[in-house]
Amino acid sequence: MKATITSLELKSPFHFFALAASALNISRQLKATNCKEFKKRGFWMKHYTMTLWESENELKEFARSGAHLEAMKASSQIAKEIRTFTFDTESLPNWEEAKLLLQKGKVINF
Secondary structure, X not given: OEEEEEEEEEOOHHHHHHHHHHHHHHHHHHHOOOOOEEEEEEEOOEEEXXXXXXXXXXXXXXXXXXXXXXXXXXXXXXXXXXXXXXXEOOOOOOHHHHHHHHOOOEEEEO
């Protein structure tokens, strides 16, 4: 199985409202998929998600469509930095491990 961990650091606290609106639409999209597990957490300027998928194809199909695709296109308007890390696993890690794994991830700065 494939897991993806993502962190997003907002440009300012005022961008939280745009993030929340996108997150609601992405959550609806996610519920219509075969995602095996989903976790989220965040506060103030830093927000995290983790998803677990049966295959890399399912993960990519989700990431490149619908509300998630629209959010990715608009991310430069609200985010200062986005980090992602995708890896093979049978279960999602705890948050402490996830944050360590993100240090190895792809970084996009805006």
